[in-house]
Each structure stands twice: as C-alpha cells, then as structure tokens.
Amino acid sequence: TLTLDFSKPGVRVSPTLYGLMTEEINYSYDGGLYGELVRNRAFLDDAQRPAHWTAVGDKSSVSLERTGPTAARPVALRVGGGVANDGYWGIPVKPRSTYRLSVWAKTDGRGPISASIESENGATVYAKADLEGADGTWRNLTATLKTSRDVPTTAAARLVLRTGTARTLWLSQVSLFPPTFNGRRNGNRIDLVEKLLDMRPKFLRFPGGNYLEGNTLQDKFPWRDTLGPIEGRPGHKSPWGYRSTDGMGLLEFLLWCEEIKSKPVLAVYAGYALNGDVIKPGTLLRPFVQDALDEIEYVIGGPETKWGAQRIKDGHPKPFPLECVEVGNEDGFDKTGSYEGRFVQFYDAIKAKYPKLRVISTTGGKDWLGQKFPLTQRKPDLVDEHYYSEAWDMMALATKYDDYDRSGPKVFVGEWAAFDTVAPWVGGARTGPTSNLRCAIADAAFLTGVERNSDIVAMSCYAPLFVNVNPGGRQWAINLIGYDALNSFGAPSYYAQTMFGQNIGDRTVATTLTGVPEQRSGDRKLPGLFASATRDTRNGTLFVKVVNALPTSQELAFDLKGAQIASDGTLTVLTGDPKDVNTLAEPAKIAPQTTKLNGLSSSFRRTFPANSVSVLRLRTK
Numbered sequence: 001t002l003t004l005d006f007s008k009p010g011v012r013v014s015p016t017l018y019g020l021m022t023e024e025i026n027y028s029y030d031g032g033l034y035g036e037l038v039r040n041r042a043f044l045d046d047a048q049r050p051a052h053w054t055a056v057g058d059k060s061s062v063s064l065e066r067t068g069p070t071a072a073r074p075v076a077l078r079v080g081g082g083v084a085n086d087g088y089w090g091i092p093v094k095p096r097s098t099y100r101l102s103v104w105a106k107t108d109g110r111g112p113i114s115a116s117i118e119s120e121n122g123a124t125v126y127a128k129a130d131l132e133g134a135d136g137t138w139r140n141l142t143a144t145l146k147t148s149r150d151v152p153t154t155a156a157a158r159l160v161l162r163t164g165t166a167r168t169l170w171l172s173q174v175s176l177f178p179p180t181f182n183g184r185r186n187g188n189r190i191d192l193v194e195k196l197l198d199m200r201p202k203f204l205r206f207p208g209g210n211y212l213e214g215n216t217l218q219d220k221f222p223w224r225d226t227l228g229p230i231e232g233r234p235g236h237k238s239p240w241g242y243r244s245t246d247g248m249g250l251l252e253f254l255l256w257c258e259e260i261k262s263k264p265v266l267a268v269y270a271g272y273a274l275n276g277d278v279i280k281p282g283t284l285l286r287p288f289v290q291d292a293l294d295e296i297e298y299v300i301g302g303p304e305t306k307w308g309a310q311r312i313k314d315g316h317p318k319p320f321p322l323e324c325v326e327v328g329n330e331d332g333f334d335k336t337g338s339y340e341g342r343f344v345q346f347y348d349a350i351k352a353k354y355p356k357l358r359v360i361s362t363t364g365g366k367d368w369l370g371q372k373f374p375l376t377q378r379k380p381d382l383v384d385e386h387y388y389s390e391a392w393d394m395m396a397l398a399t400k401y402d403d404y405d406r407s408g409p410k411v412f413v414g415e416w417a418a419f420d421t422v423a424p425w426v427g428g429a430r431t432g433p434t435s436n437l438r439c440a441i442a443d444a445a446f447l448t449g450v451e452r453n454s455d456i457v458a459m460s461c462y463a464p465l466f467v468n469v470n471p472g473g474r475q476w477a478i479n480l481i482g483y484d485a486l487n488s489f490g491a492p493s494y495y496a497q498t499m500f501g502q503n504i505g506d507r508t509v510a511t512t513l514t515g516v517p518e519q520r521s522g523d524r525k526l527p528g529l530f531a532s533a534t535r536d537t538r539n540g541t542l543f544v545k546v547v548n549a550l551p552t553s554q555e556l557a558f559d560l561k562g563a564q565i566a567s568d569g570t571l572t573v574l575t576g577d578p579k580d581v582n583t584l585a586e587p588a589k590i591a592p593q594t595t596k597l598n599g600l601s602s603s604f605r606r607t608f609p610a611n612s613v614s615v616l617r618l619r620t621k
C-alpha cells in the first residue's frame with residue numbers, strides 16, 4: 001500500500017531542486033555542445049604536427065611554423081596546394097544547411113582561397129565557397145557554405161581549403177559553424193540544447209569539476225582568457241587529456257544558462273590543483289580571492305564596475321541571475337587540510353562584497369570526502385556532496401537525508417550517478433558510455449529521497465552530463481547524454497531525470513509504503529519499492545513517483561488520506577531489461593511511455609512493471 005497523507009503539512013520543495021552539472025570531459029564542448037566543427041582550429045593541440053590536418057593530393061604540403069600573428073595564435077599552418085580537416089570524428093553534413101566559415105589567413109599571392117565541405121575521399125563536394133581578399137597580410141576572411149536539399153546526411157566528410165592562384169597559404173585559425181541553437185554566434189549544438197530543455201533544469205553548475213582546477217596550479221579554468229573574440233583565446237590544458245579551445249568561455253557558459261532557462265551556479269577556483277599543490281591561506285591566496293571577485297563582477301557587476309563594463313562591452317548589458325557561488329571543487333582531496341582556511345578567506349570576501357550571494361563549500365558535508373574536513377569557522381549556505389555509487393549503494397542512499405542534521409547548511413548534491421558493477425573512473429571502455437536501466441532505477445530511487453527531503457537538499461545535479469561516444473571520446477564511463485557528430489541520445493538515467501524534472505510540485509506529500517517485498521544482495525537488504533510525492537499548491541496537481549527495483553511487477557493499493565482526486569490522470573513509465581542501454585542506433589530502446597488513466601478514486605490500485613520508474617500525474621479536488 002502507498003499511503004499519501006495530505007493531513008500532514010509536508011515540506012516546501014526547493015524551487016532549485018533539479019539542475020545540471022557540466023565541465024569539459026568526454027569532449028563535452030569541443031566535439032560536443034560547442035558548435036565548432038574544425039578540430040585543432042588554431043594548431044595548438046600538438047606542437048610537433050598539425051593534428052587533424054592533412055595535405056590534399058600528392059602535390060600538397062603542410063607544416064607548422066611559429067609565425068602566427070599574436071600571442072594567442074603563435075602557430076601558423078603553412079599550406080602548399082590544399083589541406084583538409086577531419087573534424088571531431090567527422091564533419092556533419094545535412095541537407096539545406098548553412099555553415100559559417102571564418103579563417104585567419106595570408107597568402108603569397110592575390111585571389112580567392114577556395115573552401116569546400118567534401119566527402120572523405122574528395123569525390124563528392126557537398127558545399128563550397130570562395131574566401132575573397134587574401135594577400136600578404138593576416139586577415140579574417142569569411143564565407144557561408146550552403147548545402148542543397150540533395151546532399152546526404154553524413155559525418156563522413158571533411159573541410160578542405162585550397163590555395164587558389166597563390167602558391168602558399170598560411171592559416172592561424174579556421175572555424176566552421178553549423179546552424180546553432182537560436183542562431184547564436186559561437187553558439188551551441190541544437191539537438192543537445194533541446195535535450196537539456198526537456199529536463200527543465202533550474203541551474204547549471206560550471207565550469208567543474210576537475211576542469212575548474214586543472215592538473216597543476218597553472219591549469220585552472222582561465223576565465224579571463226576565455227572572453228572576447230575566439231582568435232584572442234589561447235585555450236588551455238584540461239585535466240581530461242586534451243587541450244581546450246576555450247570557445248566555451250565564461251560568457252558562453254552564461255549564455256548557455258539563458259538558453260536552457262537556468263540560473264548559473266559559478267564555481268570559483270580556490271587554490272587547489274589536482275596534483276595536490278595548494279596555495280596556502282593568507283597573503284598568497286589573496287590574488288586568487290580577488291580573481292574570484294572579479295569573475296563574479298563579470299557575471300553580475302553594473303556598468304560602473306570594471307568587469308561589469310567588460311560584460312556589457314562583450315554584448316550582455318543585463319547582469320546574469322547569479323545566486324550561488326561554489327568555492328573550489330572536492331577539496332576533501334587536499335591532503336594538507338587547508339580548505340577551511342581557504343574557504344574562510346573566500347567566504348568573507350564574497351559575503352563582504354555580495355551579501356546576498358549564497359556560498360557553497362566543498363567539504364563539511366556527509367559524503368565520504370566531505371566528512372574528512374568538517375568546517376567549524378564559517379557556516380556555508382550550502383555544502384556540496386558527491387556520490388558516485390554502485391546501483392545498490394545508490395538505492396541505499398534513498399534514505400540518507402531522512403534523518404540528516406537540519407541545523408547545518410543546506411545540501412547541494414553537486415555530482416552524483418549510479419553505476420552498474422564497474423566504477424566509472426576505472427571502467428573506461430568496459431562499461432558505458434552511458435548508464436543502463438539498472439542505474440536509472442537506482443538514480444530514481446535516490447531522487448525519491450532527495451525529493452522527500454527537499455527542505456534540506458536544496459539542489460542536485462547528475463554528472464557527467466555529456467559524452468562523445470566515438471572511440472577515444474570519453475574519459476568517464478557512465479554519462480547522461482551521448483552523441484557523435486550527427487546524432488545524440490539520452491541514457492535511461494536521462495529519461496528518469498527528465499520524468500522527475502517535468503513532474504514536480506512545490507510541497508511534498510507524506511508517503512508511506514507498507515507491505516513492500518525486500519530486495520536482497522548477499523546478506524544485504526533493501527526495500528524493493530521507493531516512492532515520493534509532491535503537489536502543486538496553485539493548481540492541485542499531484543505528482544507521485546514509484547520506483548520498482550524488483551524483477552517482478554508489483555501491484556500497489558493507493559490510499560489517499562485527506563484529499564479527493566479527479567477520475568483522470570496520466571501514467572508515465574520507464575521500463576525494460578535492467579542491462580539495456582540506449583545507443584545512437586537505438587536511441588529510445590529505454591524511453592518513457594505515457595498513458596491516460598480513467599476511473600480513479602481516492603483508493604485505487606495500479607500495477608507497476610518489473611524494473612521500472614513511474615510517474616503518476618493526478619488532479620486533487
């Protein structure tokens with residue numbers, strides 16, 4: 001029996017309960033969300049060779065020179081004849097599409113440089129254009145390339161530039177963009193933004209994760225260098241094994257938040273690098289604190305401020321709706337235990353300048369990492385807890401927050417995901433690249449606990465968000481949304497979270513499950529069913545989530561105390577084989593199905609399939 005007791009007050013559901021976490025991992029931006037199609041566009045990925053660029057035809061030649069035009073673009077590609085770029089596992093070609101090409105180039109002659117998007121062997125040209133105006137001076141040349149309605153949809157394509165009448169061509173940056181979401185320049189891939197919009201995220205935590213910190217003190221996310229025209233951005237070394245173009249810079253993160261109707265949760269660098277190096281609290285940390293204040297000023301400062309004025313100059317007069325700032329990331333890994341001192345310094349400076357901002361700490365929580373260094377000198381507004389847990393353990397975490405200390409900071413579950421058997425940081429190619437249904441069931445079970453306790457859990461976001469599924473495209477095994485150059489799909493976990501994000505009220509309804517069969521693993525026991533319920537107090541909609549982790553279907557008797565429901569509603573169910581995954585070939589193998597319900601009353605029965613996540617949407621009268 002599932003009892004829903006409306007006579008109890010329930011708790012206010014945090015309006016920011018479900019959001020997203022993002023960082024550059026698994027080619028999330030370069031080769032992912034960020035629309036750029038040219039790989040190694042500034043020839044900085046490899047100092048020895050022009051990676052992803054090849055000479056076209058027997059008589060052509062390509063080589064790297066240190067003769068680029070600026071400090072941010074120190075390298076030039078010298079081309080005789082023609083050169084091709086193979087993109088991020090191909091260049092996606094679609095019919096009736098317009099591509100924007102922007103090239104920084106010079107030549108030893110005059111006359112146009114020819115540009116084309118061609119099949120991999122060059123036999124078929126899908127779109128072409130001339131870049132006019134090249135001469136012996138570095139110039140920015142632009143053109144649009146349009147495909148006709150007859151071209152195939154394929155990623156087996158390359159971008160080719162040819163010298164034309166000149167003998168030699170030098171390139172310092174080559175950029176090609178397909179249509180982007182809302183047509184934004186330097187913008188995002190449409191299918192991926194649409195998938196995020198369907199999740200109804202309330203916030204976006206960025207830029208990491210490990211990507212905020214980098215491997216060494218030199219490799220932190222360099223927000224200042226990510227502003228302005230892309231040819232001024234040097235890019236930087238990311239901790240996930242490849243160089244970042246920083247095309248997805250601070251402003252682009254913020255614009256992305258706008259696109260998905262989310263508020264930014266900005267993580268500021270707090271002086272800890274992944275190799276264990278730390279800037280000790282005190283004088284040496286001061287410039288880092290100032291750096292964070294400047295960064296916040298860029299996001300919310302007015303025209304009278306230096307960095308607010310810079311944002312306005314960059315095209316965004318309105319401050320962004322920043323409410324939360326996170327100090328560092330997973331600082332429980334800092335063996336020196338310096339976080340408390342560093343946190344105090346950042347906290348005091350941020351609160352002094354921006355008293356309304358809520359400050360998030362990365363230790364002091366009740367996850368395994370956070371407990372190592374409790375915070376005693378300042379009470380953060382929120383504490384970030386991370387859980388990457390085997391599916392069984394994730395289901396066990398469903399009750400974690402039921403008896404959590406309510407006198408401390410609120411909780412931000414800033415990274416979490418269930419995995420099946422092999423941990424995602426060691427699993428590599430053996431599992432993934434996205435979760436299976438078993439993981440999604442465990443994720444959903446955990447979320448019933450998050451939702452039930454959303455007086456204390458104010459925010460939560462799964463990680464990682466994105467993965468490029470091509471060989472070599474991933475560093476983490478279990479992710480939410482997979483893609484190649486052309487197509488994308490949501491994992492079962494994506495659908496489970498979309499179901500939770502789309503169906504949430506503003507107040508919880510007390511739920512009790514009785515007579516529930518247990519699930520067992522060795523001598524461990526857990527309930528086989530999990531549930532939570534919320535209602536929208538403005539219109540009476542009731543959202544009931546039921547997770548059946550058992551291998552048999554389960555009939556539940558619903559007992560609504562203190563409320564009447566209308567006879568109609570809907571039921572959305574995600575079910576299948578627990579080992580099943582979605583893929584590019586079968587993107588909706590595990591996807592929710594919605595049916596209409598009729599004949600409901602305040603005590604009705606419903607059968608929930610084996611291995612399922614279900615959402616009932618009902619109307620209270």
Ligand code: AHR
Pocket residue numbers: 023025208209210211329330415463464476
């Ligand atoms: O999500 C992958 C990594 O897991 C994040 O970068 C880091 O914060 C965590 O350890």
